[in-house]
Amino acid sequence: MLANAARPALRRAAIAVVSRPAVGALTPAAGYATLREIEGRLKSIRNIEKITNTMKVVASTKLNRAMRAMTESKAFGETSNKVYEEAETKIPQEAKTLIVVASSDKGLCGGIHSALTKATRKKLLENPNADLVILGEKCKAQLQREKSQSIVLSFANVGKDIPTFTEAQAIADQIFQLPKQYDNIEVLFNSYLSPVSYDQKTIQTYSVDSFQESANFSAFEIDDEELPNLREFSLANAVYWALAEGHACEQSARRNAMDNASKNAGEMIQKFQILFNRTRQAVITGELVEIITGAAASEES
Known part of the structure; x- marks a missing residue:
């Protein structure tokens, strides 16, 4: 009896829904298509979240190794620069300058x-x-359009693994084979400040003539034939320091970037899941209205 009593009310509600559809209401076909689209997007975002989480774990693992390499290389570089600091070496006026930019390919x-x-x-x-001498394809691609005339040498396949002193020494050898002689070589790189911050730092290396003209050069008992070797060794130390510390900054930045990407993917998954649930509920409601309307029409006939 209760069902019989409620049937007229249901019939009137069904007729009202069919005769006055809501603005933006979905037809059954459009509803099902929208559900498939939302489900596909959810699947894609979940896959992206898995990838970014995996890359975050990989970057965190590589960061520990990069930090150890950075500490070792920094000891080499600071000890090498201490010679020039104690000698009070200065850059001559109108010096020919070469800037070595320590970037990577990733x-x-x-x-x-x-x-x-x-x-x-x-x-x-x-x-x-x-x-300019550019280590890595990333900065080269950004500088080549407007500063191509300043680029005299570039290196690819940089930053794929932990930098080594052998790699830095090979780069220094190629730099010293350039036809132009430079009074000042500056190595520009990303300096590690904290896991979430970094800054750009420059290491100065000087020519043999600049070192000989230093105020305290006489305090160092160095043979003249050894001075070119000292300069090449200092540049190799500077490049090694720059590559190792830049690699640590890169791994830290990649871990932070993948962490942010994973969080953004999680937020998108929540939004699309709510949209999927609401759309599915709207489709179910529409199907129920059709069933009730059909039942009401069959009773009237």
Whole structure:
């Protein structure tokens, strides 16, 4: 009896829904298509979240190794630069300057390469006649369009693994084989400050003549024939330090970038899951209305 009593009310509600559809209401076909689309997007976002989480774990593992390499290379570089500091070596006026930009070939690490490119452009504004040696394809791609005339040498396949002193020494050998002689070689790289911050730093290396003209050069008992070897060794130490610390910054930035990407993917999954549930409920409600309407129409006939 209760069902018989409620049937007229259900019939009137069904007729009202059919005769006055809500604005933006989905037809059954459109509803099912929308559900399939939302389900496909959810699947894609979940796959992206798995990838970013995996890349975050990999970057965290590599960061520990990179930090150890950075500590070792920094000891080499600081000890080598201490010689020039104690000798009070200075850059001569109107010096020929070469800027070595320590970048890499890999991306997905936030704006770390863009910040290095911005610092390079700033240095070129201060010294427009300076030449560039670029380590890595990322900064090369960003600087080649507007500063191609300043690039005298570039290296690819940089940053694929932990940098070594052998790699830095090979780069220094190629730099010293350039036809132009430079009074000052600056190595520009990303300096590690904390797991979430970094800055751009420059290491100075000087020519043999600049070192000989230092105020305290007489305090060092170095044979003249050993001075070129000292300069090459200092540049190799500087490049090694720059590559190792830049690699640590890159791994830290990549871990942070993948962590943010995973969080964004999680938020998108929640939003699309709510949309999927609401759309599915709307489709079910529409099907129930059709069933009730059909039953009401069959009773009337």
